[in-house]
Amino acid sequence: MSGPGQDAKFFTRGKIQEFRAELQAAETKDKKFVKRKTVLKKIVANITMGNDMSPLFTDVVQCLGTPLLEIKKMVYLFLVYYGRAKADQIHLVIPSFLQDCNDRNPLIRALAIRTMSYIPIPVVIDSLTEQLRHHLKDRDPYVRKTAAICVAKLYVADPRKAERGGFVEMLRDLMVDSNATVVANAVAALSEIGDRQDGVIFKLNLTVANKLITALGESSEWGQIYILDSLMRYVPETNADAELMGERVVQQLQHANSAVVLTTIKLLLYLMNYMESRKLIDYICKKMGPPLVTLLSSGPEVQYVALRNILLIIQRRPAVLKNDVKVFFCKYNDPIYVKLAKLEIMYRLASEDNVKEVLAELEEYASEVDIDFVRKAVRSIGRLAIKVEGTADACISSLLGLIETKVTYVVQEAIIVIKDIFRRYPGKYEGIIPTLCENLDALDEPEAKASMVWIIGQFADRIDNADELMDDLTYNFLEEPAEVQLALVTAAVKLFIYKSTSESVKTLVHKILKWTTEDIDNPDLRDRGFMYWRLLAVNPAVAGEIVLAEKPAITTDSDRMDRGALDQLLLHTGTLGSIYHKNPETFIRGAAGKALVDTPALNGHSRQVLVPLQRERPPTGPVVVAGPGPIEPGAASKPPPPLPAESGNLLDGDGEEESVHEDDETEEDSGLQKGAVAAGAADPYASLDNAFGGYIADGPQPLGSAHREDEDLLF
């Protein structure tokens, strides 16, 4: 090895004419081809910087005559860049390609077909197809493994030609090749073809699946991933088949490559749907926990992937990590995306046994610097009170402590969750209402303000000065966001029902209802205003029964995702879909959906909740959306901004027949849901966002349809 390179000097913008002149000069006197090498390096540097070097096509191609491998590789790189654009001149290089295709040296043969297949224009493809047939049967495995990927490239360029040429069948033959690397690449190519909407279907039977597992031991780490991934295409017909396969792949969990580990977990979770032996399932679950935790010692990016997946896995298989909440405690210097993901897992793993430690941690986080993180920590404290009854007292006193800090976003977040705690434990904590009332002035976010208004209205009978407070709050009624206006209308009516004798209350209600019905354009508000007005006019006693009816208890049952949907989502473990907790076909154009296949081996419960594969896919043509321009930085992970009123939100609280958890969550999710619906009408999970107890609202999201536009410009 010679010393480190000294090529930085070539990173300067140059002119086409200069390079051409230098190349021509090098043709006559060029000892050891140093000059040509130098010019080519300059050209490659300019390509990198985004300068169009395509006019040099004929000049660069001339260099192929030199015997230096380094020069050949640079020319080939040039061809990969500009070959497509220079279809009229590409015939100049075909002879040279063909010569290399038949070189004695396997590395050169492989290089030639690899480069040719990167230039998907008919002239090149035609000459490649003739060659490729031989290379797929080359005696050198390196050439065969390269040829296997070439078939995938060929298929993208011209699917019908690849099929007619019998290349798919040749790939199938390579699946039982003697060399594991060849097998892995063949499987990768077949999987890619099988995932296409117009592709040849790729399924595995038991015999081939078993051969693939045998090849696993000799494969490179990447090869193992392709093979493990392809085993998802095998559908076990009997419990025993699934169990045997599970036992054979479980050892891969010990691999150093995190992608091997996660892909193995994906396969095991899939196979477990077809297993019967409780003992084996428990054993596998136990085996999966430690490797998942170990992923948290990887780089932060892999940690993030692992955490998002863990969040899904523990919902389906709680046994995997049930005693491990401590490893998810945040380190002070964790990147913010890791911290947010850990927080969700901590909440989910919290139980009577560990809740003390979890609460202490959350309190610690509530004093950190990052606003998102602090908010989420505060919200988690409140949700913990709802989830684990025994800790409610401690959570309330912790929230009161946080309110005392007077940090506005902390106070607001605390009030939002306290509202839910009141609902969960009626008659237990209302004593703290005066403390909350002291912070009225700090509330400037609609959600927090609406929550506070709800509290005042609901407990107006216990707040002596409720009418004064309401009077203050309605001071800017017409300028308030709709969410707050709705809350105010309802609260005013409740106040009236409690204190119908008070003159000032009468005036207040009258004033608000008049505003609502006469000065406001929002139909939701107006309708609600009319409804209350008539209700009160016709029969105030019945109105009281309706407005202050008993509310269904609030629970955290809705936290768990629907089992069938979860089964389906776990088929995408480790992939982008698992990061966003969305099925890929709902946000990636052309992505293949997956569903469990029903066979006699499928366990009863999985069958019952089976979600069949949706056939509809997002539009494949260009989507024209009059969308906003650049995306807001960070929009992907910010909690949604305080949302405009979701109608019905407060009505729920007033005892309508709506289920409570919806009330609990729509307020956080409505904006996202709207986005999700717009993103893919075919999304069967659009409503599933709710399943995460409001957490998903802060979770990472792909930026949806509104941005398709810029994408299509790029495409």
Next chain:
Amino acid sequence: MISAFFIFNQKGEVLISRLYRPDVRRSISDVFRIQVISSSDVRSPIITLGSTSFFHVRINNLYLVAVTKNNANAALVFEFCYRVISICKSYFGKVDEESVKNNFVLIYELIDEINDFGYPQNSEIDTLKTYITTESIVSSQIAAEESSKITTQATGATSWRRGDVKYKKNEAFVDVVETVNLSMSAKGTVLRADVDGHIQMRAYLSGTPECKFGLNDKLVIDKSERGAIDAVELDDCRFHQCVRLNEFDSTRTISFVPPDGEFELMTYRATTNVKLPLRVIATVNEIGTTQVSYVLVVKTNFGNKLSATNVVLRIPTPLNTTSVDCKVQNGKAKYVPEENVVVWKVPRVQGGQELSFTATAHLTSTTHRQVWARPPIDVDFQVLMFTSSGLIVRFLKVFEKSNYHSIKWVRYLTKASGSYQIRF
């Protein structure tokens, strides 16, 4: 699969740009520049716009970016980025803007070899170095037989090792390096303490040596099974791809044919009976609104024949600190205003010794008084010949058909860097 791979500098200039699939164009790099590099608030290593996803990893002010258009295997994409970094390190030392620019042609050659159509291919450094070099190779002169050897190795069952390695002196070095992570509450209770262990090996062994490796571990599958008293409980271990996982699974023996030179044989994790080399007892009081007083005692927790070196404590101060008076008996303490910490460095502490630190921070009075978040005290250190987990290498046996004698060396090191944290 990966559609494109880029390396950007901090200004957003493209240093490497390679498109692997026809579904993206080079201009996609502009989107990343606008969305991530120019953005002040990036909160995820993955950004998805429409169907296009950008995965990025940062190193020394560089961004390594992989672009995908499908439902990519996210772990694979990041592992690939990490691998590019480690290959570059091995080829030309550090990975920064200068070295990338200096070796861009080599990098293009490498990323063409280790990724085909977005599918990562063999990326074993030892093998790559046999045919991708910085020397000029005349293509016609490479003997076809020589190439066949290379290709067999690159696709073979032991793709990490050449068959023809020869050493005069056969040696193997084993380094057990443990990073201990601690999070301790203000009351002195251990919130979490665990050990990330790495066993690094440098093998200079001739031929195709068959190695067997033994530890005093008792891999704990079920916490209820109690191991022998001297055995260490490892929560999990992961191995280099040379280790035969099926043998480990059935008989718990670690057997392998090592790559030539340096590699990471295994990583493990331990959470039970973690020995904490340093105890820090901190008393921090806010006196009124103008002063904060610190009293720290650091106790070593290992035999007096050993010592901790490069001990660095980073003690946070409030944001409105103007000056800090420090008193230390050992080492040097200095207030670093840019980072709002006092850095206390002690070059060496023997086992059984105690260090103390007292200081007073003076604060400016602010009209808007915000509560001080009190970030934890962070401690970095190294202790040679000590393992926090108690792990010991029991044996390393080398079998080779020529039956040569080999010398083995084992070293232990426990360290903390950035994750040994004490709250106060």
